[in-house]
Amino acid sequence: MKISNDENFQKEAPELKDVQIIRADLILGLLRMDTVERISYILNEIRPESQTTIVNIFRILTRMARHSLSTALKIVQSKPLMDCIFASFLPLTSALSALVKKLYGTPVHNALKLVRVLMSWSKSLTIELLTKYEVGHRILCYMSTEPR
Amino acid sequence: MFLLRIGLDDNTSVSILDSVTLCLAELIDNEIEEVALDSQFFASVSNGFLQPSLQVSIQILFSIHL
Numbered sequence: 159m160k161i162s163n164d165e166n167f168q169k170e171a172p173e174l175k176d177v178q179i180i181r182a183d184l185i186l187g188l189l190r191m192d193t194v195e196r197i198s199y200i201l202n203e204i205r206p207e208s209q210t211t212i213v214n215i216f217r218i219l220t221r222m223a224r225h226s227l228s229t230a231l232k233i234v235q236s237k238p239l240m241d242c243i244f245a246s247f248l249p250l251t252s253a254l255s256a257l258v259k260k261l262y263g264t265p266v267h268n269a270l271k272l273v274r275v276l277m278s279w280s281k282s283l284t285i286e287l288l289t290k291y292e293v294g295h296r297i298l299c300y301m302s303t304e305p306r
Numbered sequence: 307m308f309l310l311r312i313g314l315d316d317n318t319s320v321s322i323l324d325s326v327t328l329c330l331a332e333l334i335d336n337e338i339e340e341v342a343l344d345s346q347f348f349a350s351v352s353n354g355f356l357q358p359s360l361q362v363s364i365q366i367l368f369s370i371h372l
Contacts (some may be wrong), residue, residue, distance in 0.1 A: 176308075178307050184334060185334070186334070187307065188334075190338055191307075191311050193311075193314070196311075196314045196315065197314075200314070200323070204323070206320065206323055206324075207320075208320060208324050210327075210328065211320075211323055211324050211327050214327035214328050214330070214331040215327055217329070217331040217335045218327065218330050218331050218334060218335070220335075220340075221334045221335045221340075222334070224343070253307075271329075274347075278347065
C-alpha cells in the first residue's frame with residue numbers, strides 16, 4: 159500500500175515538513191512544493207524553446223499522473239496547465255514543416271501519453287477531458303501529421 | 307530536491323531550466339518501468355497490440371502500398 163493512502167500519514171501530512179514528505183513519498187513532496195503550478199508557469203509564461211525541456215516536463219507530469227487519482231485530479235484541475243497542453247501540444251490545427259523546430263503549436267506524443275494516463279484513472283475524468291478539450295478531434299489532427 | 311526547486315524558479319537561464327527538468331525527470335521517471343506499464347496497458351485494453359496500425363488499415367482499404 160502506498161504511504162499516501164495511509165490514514166495516519168494523511169492526518170499527519172499537513173504538519174510534516176517538506177523534507178519529511180519527500181522522504182516518505184517523492185511525488186507528494188513535489189505536489190507540496192507546487193511543482194504543478196511551477197510547471198504551468200514555465201509552459202505558459204517562459205515558453206521554453208528547448209525540445210528537451212518540454213519532453214522532460216511531460217515525463218515529470220506523466221510520472222506524477224501515474225501516482226494516484228488525487229494527483230491526476232490535481233493536474234487536470236490546473237486549468238492554465240491543461241489549457242496550455244491542449245492548445246500548444248495537441249492543437250486542433252497544425253502546419254508542420256521540417257524547418258520548424260519549436261514544439262509549440264505541433265502535436266507532441268508525450269502530451270498525448272499524459273492525457274492517456276490521466277484518462278485511465280476514472281470514467282468521469284475521461285468524460286471531463288473528452289468534452290472540455292475535444293480530445294477526439296485533437297487525436298485526428300495528431301494522427302494526420304507526418305512523423306518527424 | 308530544494309536545489310531543483312530553486313532551479314525551476316530560475317527563469318532566466320535556458321541551460322539551468324534544461325538541466326533541472328532533465329534531472330527531475332531522471333529522478334522520478336524510470337524508462338524500463340514506463341515501457342512495462344505501457345505494454346501492460348495496451349495488452350489489457352481492447353487487445354490493442356493485435357490491432358493493425360492506421361497505415362496498415364489504409365493499405366488494406368485502398369489496396370495500396372504506402
